[in-house]
Amino acid sequence: MPPGVCYGMQDVWEKGGREQVTLEFLLPTGIYLSFPVARNDTIGTIKKMVWKNARSEPLFSVLSDPDAYVFTCINLTAEREELEDESRRLCDVRPFMPVLRLVAREGDRVEKLINTQISLLIGKGLHEFDTQKNHEVNEFRAKMRSFCEENAQDRQRLPWHQWMKCNFPCDLEPFSMVVQSGKSCSVKKLLVNVKFEASELVVQAGLFHGGELLCKVVTSSEVSVCSDPVWDQKLVFDINLCDLPRMSRLCFTLYGVLEKTKKQRSTKKKNKKADCPLAWVNTMVFDYKDQLKTGEFLLSTWPSAPEGCCYERGGKILLIRLCEQSVRIHKTEGIGQVYTALTRCDPSRCCSQHLKLKEIVDNKNHTEFFEHEKELLWKLRLDVRAHYPESLSKLLLITKWNKHEDVAQMVCLLRTWRDLPPLHALELLDYTFPDPHVRSFTIRCLKKLGDEELFQYLLQLVQVLKYESYLDCDLTTFLLERALSNKKIGHFLFWHLRSEMHVASVSLRFGLILEAYCRGSIYHIKSLMKQVSTAREVILLISHSILQMDFSFTINVFYFGLSPDRCKFMDSKMKPLWLMYKNKWDHLDTVGIIFKNGDDLRQDMLTLQMIQLMDVLWKTEGLDLRMVPYGCLSTGNKTGLIEVVKNADTIANIQRNSSNNAATAAFNKDALLNWLKSKNPEDKLDQAIEEFTLSCAGYCVATYVLGIGDRHSDNIMIRENGQLFHIDFGHFLGNFKAKFGINRERVPFILTYDFVHVIQQGRTNNTKEAVCVLHRFRECCEQAYKILCRNGTLFVNLFALMRAAGLPELSCSKDIQYLKDSLALGRSEEEALKNFKVKFNEALRESWKTKVNWMMHTVAKDNR
Known part of the structure; x- marks a missing residue:
């Protein structure tokens, strides 16, 4: 093949219209065919053309029925791909080279087709999940597949009116750092492969529960900057193993110590601190099976990230070794005894204490407490449960999560805590409340949300998935269950997840959830495929049209239903595309969409969500202020759609x-x-x-x-x-x-x-x-x-x-x-x-x- 042909192929895919490209075809009989096809032809159409041309070739009579064969190609990721979905267009397939091979079908055709479609939808090959060789990933996939497919079967058995409500819902309006017996087993070796401007390197490590530091941070010795700096030392934490809460996180931060700062502080060596944070990473102390992590771990560091997120995959590599010891965390002990002790508490309380308690719980802006306030809240925790249940978050904030006895008592209280209104429970999804009992309680409260309310807060519910420490969690199951029972919720859940698949820190989690949703919503795949394909096509067309200054070219190749005379590029830096479609329910009307490429629309989505919520709250109180919270949806990396407000x-x-x-x-x-x-x-x-x-x-x-x-x-x-x-x-x-x-x-x-x-x-x-x-x-x-x-x-x-x-x-x-x-x-x-x-x-x-x-x-x- 001539040099540069692959680059030429990509130019073809990025063009519009019915431009043709010459493809070569290798048949199972060993015969080569070569003829031109249009870039917009479907794989099924191309197969018919191959069969027509092959009739005049030798050995045609030995070929079976066309359905017995499938095309394969080398895709853009240099992998062999079977083109099971014959409704796809050639320009959507985008083969790396202009060669298609026809091979006999093997295995379950339907399964292969579904896997191919899911891979295309989520933007990640399912084989990437297989190559993880990660037990947590494998178990989560198996569990979620079973859950979603059973949900789909149950949905098919619904009475017709419930089935219609599920599939065609009405428009929703907004309404190891291990310590045992006091003796420490710690990190023995830290290996970092980074380059930066500093004279020395130092690592700080801390144990956290949510945003709370469980014990004093420990700091390594300083080593000189080199390509492979090594620390051979133990980092000892002042906490007992039995006091480590279930959701403990081990957090590392790499600092560079500047030479100038070092000289300035030479007289205060004991107080010397690292100046320039370079990278960080954190990992759970216990794995998804409650087992204490041991052995060597390669942790990929991050330059920065939102607070509270537990990301273990990033850029530069940090190698740690946790002590070789197998410890399993047990269920909270002593619950029965603790509960008995609590119920026998003296009910008599000082009036002044109750007044102070009321003052604390009534203060909506009160999230930081003095020590005497913490003592009072904890002392009167039974009264908080009985009279101020919506102040649960305050009690959780002052709980000493590094003391096993206090944790046991808090879990005991939580088991008898009455459900909170869902909008109050939302607060407990924050990263500051990582305890699994708290999160299970929160989801129990959120299950009372109606579809309209859930839709209103779906944006936040997707984002807090990033705070979950393990793949299999109550929040994921809750979202999938509700998405599978209401197609519109499922539609927006898909796009909220899909729009961040380019983010390395969440692509695995979000990809797995998307796979599970697709397996439970096979009927939804076709429309989603069309939308994903359309979004990709528009981006290519916009890029080409701006480059060629030829807008008419873009319009001519676009899908039917568009009103070309009413479309335009808008007068702003990113040249958004103003598209007007004919309303399929009213042919005299049009529907407008602004397609933006180059702007992150998530902030617009959040702002419009808040304006929409304000409108709901005002109308609930009889105040209609005629707001216009138009639609906005992020669909990918700095791409998205905005509703056109007409007239x-x-x-x-x-x-x-x-x-x-x-x-x-x-x-x-x-x-x-x-x-x-x-x-x-x-x-x-x-x-x-x-x-x-x-x-x-x-x-x-x-x-x-x-x-x-x-x-x-x-x-x-x-x-x-x-x-x-x-x-x-x-x-x-x-x-x-x-x-x-x-x-x-x-x-x-x-x-x-x-x-x-x-x-x-x-x-x-x-x-x-x-x-x-x-x-x-x-x-x-x-x-x-x-x-x-x-x-x-x-x-x-x-x-x-x-x-x-x-x-x-x-x-x-x-x-x-x-x-x-x-x-x-x-x-x-x-x-x-x-x-x-x-x-x-x-x-x-x-x-x-x-x-x-x-x-x-x-x-x-x-x-x-």
């Missing part, structure tokens, strides 16, 4: 179209009102202004609470019916935009005078009517804010669970402090409302600063 335009466009000068367009206060008048003549105008007023109130409160940044006139839109809404949420939690070190966003939320001008219907500020409508608008904002404050803990918990996603602006606990402050956690409703009124007045008084920022944005955009 809407940006404030920037409306202002520009009403002015001849970009510099003054932002200051034209009549532009918005005139635009609404043009879209809503006569008696429709009052309703449009009502829609504007309510939606403006909702987004003022939402953007303030969430700390949404980068709010300029191109990120705020208005529908023709008057609804205002925000888009593009690349900055939140108070991460506001700055230019040359100067903060460009200086108001708590967007409430400009032209907004007020619309709300007041153009009346002057000193008229009675204008004062009344502005007062009503203010009251709407205040009522909406009070409702959110009453549910503040829920929002904080949901953001806390999303730390596992590793979003740049949400990666650790301190990132959530803005949200706690904006929701006034720990403060009375009166105090919270008083502060909000100050913010409201500030936004109104200093709206001119917003207008200046909009003007700068508009001028900068026009000068590109």
Whole structure:
């Protein structure tokens, strides 16, 4: 084969249309065929063409029926692949070389076909799971396959109305560090293969339970930097083996000690610390079978990761040796005796102690405790269970997990703890609560979630899978069970998992869950295959079209149902593709999707989820603020889909179209009102202004609470019916935009005078009517804010669970402090409302600063 032919093949796959490529075919008879086929031809079509051409070749009569044979090729990962699914197009197969071999089928054809389809769906060959040679992986796959396939069989036996509800659900709305007998058996050797700028290397090791350090961190001696540094020493931990909780994690951090720092600290050698963290890794002390890990382990380190995640596979390699000793952790001992002791506690309590206990549990922002508070909580733990069960998290936080007796008593309490409301139980999925009894209790509470509620919080539930220490866990089983019983939940579970398959730290876990779901939802595979194929095709087409500056080429090869005259590339850095499809239920209507390639949409998904939740909470209290939480879905590495809100335009466009000068367009206060008048003549105008007023109130409160940044006139839109809404949420939690070190966003939320001008219907500020409508608008904002404050803990918990996603602006606990402050956690409703009124007045008084920022944005955009 000529040099470069493989590169040429990839160019063919990245083109569109019905471009042809010449393929060579090797038949079972030893005959070679060569003829051109279209890149969009299916494997089944190509097989028919092969049979037609083979009729005139020798030995054709010895061939069996076409169904007895299957094509094989070398795929892009240089592996032999059987093309069992003959509905696939050649451009989807993307063979490494233009050669297909026809071979006799062997084994179970249906099984092979399903395995092939699952591999394509999850983006990882199932053989990769086999090559792990990992007992935990093998046992998990076998268990989940059995569970999901039995679930599928049970589903087929359902009455027809239940089967329909499951498969065609209505649209869901948001509603060893081992110590034994006091003697330590420790790491004997640490081997690290890394290169960096430092004079010496040092390793720190610690034992953790969730976020709690179980005993003092130990530090190795320093060794000189080399290609293979070695530590030959024992690291001794001050904790007894019997006190190690079941979910103990052994955490290593590699530091580089800079020469300059070393000299500076030479006089304080005892207090000398490593300066530059280079890599970290952690591993469970006990394996998935409750067995103490022993022997040598190769741990792949990570440069950084969200807090709480237990990742054992990464980049640089750390070799450790745990003592050669087999110890199995037993079930918590002494439960019966402990329970008896607890029930015999003296019920008499001091009134002052009860008042102090109530103060502690009522403080929503109270997560750190003084020692006397810890002692009181633990002393009155029976009272917490009886009277304040929703404060379980506080009791778990002060439990001494490095003391076997305390753990036994906590487990005893948990067994008789009454179920929490599901939204309160969500908090317990955080990494700070790793105990298996706690997590089982949490899932028991979450099982009470209806499908609508589960769908609302699915984004967080997928992310906290990263906090699970083992593959087989209650959360995974729970999600699979609910996904298999409701196709829409299953659909979004698939995409939430699939969108992060490129992340090495979770690809194994997520891939295994995806495999299990597919095996239990064979009927769903076909539509998912089409979606995955479409997403890949769009990315290739976008890349080619931008490169060739030929958008019409992209449209011509795209799927039927598209309205080419209404599609376009949008005017932003990543050139998102605006696609309009014909509505298959209403041929006079269209459905719009924005396809983005190059932006991480998970932060937009989270923000829109919160806005949707706010809308639900407001409506529950009888307040409809006409919000527009449009759809958004991340489908892969910096790729995803955004719903097009039809009949809407940006404030920037409306202002520009009403002015001849970009510099003054932002200051034209009549532009918005005139635009609404043009879209809503006569008696429709009052309703449009009502829609504007309510939606403006909702987004003022939402953007303030969430700390949404980068709010300029191109990120705020208005529908023709008057609804205002925000888009593009690349900055939140108070991460506001700055230019040359100067903060460009200086108001708590967007409430400009032209907004007020619309709300007041153009009346002057000193008229009675204008004062009344502005007062009503203010009251709407205040009522909406009070409702959110009453549910503040829920929002904080949901953001806390999303730390596992590793979003740049949400990666650790301190990132959530803005949200706690904006929701006034720990403060009375009166105090919270008083502060909000100050913010409201500030936004109104200093709206001119917003207008200046909009003007700068508009001028900068026009000068590109």
